[in-house]
């Protein structure tokens with residue numbers, strides 16, 4: 077296959093300093109001469125494969141998550157082609173280093189390890205200039221991930237240090253869904269931080285101010301959304317790691333103004349629904365047969381419950397019948413409809429058969445009465461699922477499904493090894509962070525990862541390729557059902573979700589299903605299969621070196 081040479085305007089150090097153009101020692105002699113690189117590069121020549129092997133070894137030689145995550149960030153800033161070729165060829169190995177859990181360490185230490193700019197920090201005092209700042213940003217941005225850093229994984233308010241999350245999540249859009257990295261932008265809205273030790277640290281890179289709230293906060297978000305929609309009219313906005321108080325209200329405010337989704341609410345819901353749909357199908361049951369206990373009535377918990385409710389309606393239950401299948405717990409125990417301080421999302425699932433002053437509303441006592449068949453943890457409270465809770469659950473159901481989904485690793489509500497021990501290996505377990513296999517009956521059992529990373533890359537690609545004006549529940553459901561259909565459980569395997577090595581193939585299928593769902597709802601004009609394929613291709617990119625000629 078011959079490739080048309082790419083006209084490149086940069087030369088010399090400027091070329092080597094551009095991570096999208098840099099080839100390092102893989103520049104061939106002709107390009108070294110044409111671009112003034114002969115005096116800058118040693119004579120040695122390397123192939124992309126050699127560069128990937130050396131880069132991988134360098135990353136693995138580092139000790140610990142922070143050093144490995146930092147090494148990968150450095151590689152990305154130096155040479156995006158090697159970075160993505162490494163991710164794509166060793167995804168199962170690299171994903172935990174570029175993403176959860178190592179990205180959590182990267183965020184905790186983002187200020188100390190800051191080297192080069194990547195993405196945009198939009199700080200509240202500059203609000204009036206957001207449009208001017210964006211004028212300097214590249215043309216052709218199609219997807220923005222934004223955070224305000226207030227709920228970074230289970231780590232809490234990390235202020236501007238939260239930028240590690242949009243950077244890490246964007247890397248998977250390319251590594252899993254093949255989206256061109258030059259079409260995406262990570263953004264942090266720096267609205268201050270209530271993390272006082274961080275704010276007072278001399279190394280902190282962010283705005284040293286308490287978090288803005290109320291009208292001041294809303295004005296910053298509005299200035300940001302106006303600026304991106306004006307600059308890139310068809311941009312898809314991915315909201316990430318906002319605190320519960322802002323996550324749902326912002327999504328509701330903006331979801332019809334521009335295509336957007338909140339990954340913690342919606343992506344999480346889709347992957348949790350996928351794992352559960354596969355699990356119940358493998359058991360020969362229906363979702364509507366289940367009793368679902370959800371610990372953590374925040375963004376993820378309410379998002380999961382809302383999508384499962386829809387799936388039960390699809391199975392024929394009325395909305396009120398479906399709502400009765402759920403038991404939603406938060407800090408105050410089982411949520412009841414007579415509680416005054418429930419969020420709108422919690423109200424849908426609050427129990428009407430229990431009162432707030434009733435005894436035994438704590439998770440363990442209530443579950444001992446409820447006999448849940450599915451138990452989900454999205455509390456950010458490591459170790460919340462006690463031995464008594466899980467043993468009792470397992471005494472009433474043959475194959476309990478247990479999902480400790482909080483991240484990173486130490487926040488998991490229970491470890492897979494403990495859950496397997498407490499259930500004599502009968503549980504179907506899936507975690508938010510990656511865990512090593514667990515020995516059951518002397519055999520290693522792989523633990524699936526119910527992480528929104530299995531959905532959002534394909535969801536984003538499908539939403540973009542379809543050109544849908546919004547991201548709908550039907551699009552999320554299509555993503556969930558597509559991943560569920562790929563579950564090894566339904567193809568003779570034991571794992572609830574496919575391995576990381578299948579993520580690229582899954583993202584493709586999810587994208588097509590999401591686009592078809594958007595068309596079916598009339599959210600975008602109808603597209604033939606070929607037209608959709610062409611749009612996906614136009615968004616796609618492969619980490620490979622093509623020939624350059626001076627522009």
Ligand SMILES: NC(=O)c1ccc[n+]([C@@H]2O[C@H](COP(=O)([O-])OP(=O)(O)OC[C@H]3O[C@@H](n4cnc5c(N)ncnc54)[C@H](O)[C@@H]3O)[C@@H](O)[C@H]2O)c1
Pocket residue numbers: 227228229230231319320339340341344371372373374375376377405406407408453454455456457460481482483484487507508509526527528529
């Ligand atoms: N696996 C995934 O893909 C995935 C996706 C999203 C979020 N998460 C994880 O889930 C956790 C929660 O995320 P979120 O966005 O829903 O946060 P959130 O703050 O919106 O919600 C957490 C909720 O848990 C409640 N909670 C805290 N301690 C509790 C306890 N002891 N018992 C019951 N409830 C308790 C809080 O009051 C809050 O309402 C985080 O650790 C996050 O990393 C995982």
Ligand SMILES: O=C(O)C[C@H](O)C(=O)O
Pocket residue numbers: 176228229230317339340482483508527528529
């Ligand atoms: O980042 C992750 O690994 C999943 C999720 O979005 C989270 O906030 O925990």
Ligand SMILES: [Mn+2]
Pocket residue numbers: 229316317339340
């Ligand atoms: Mn998140």
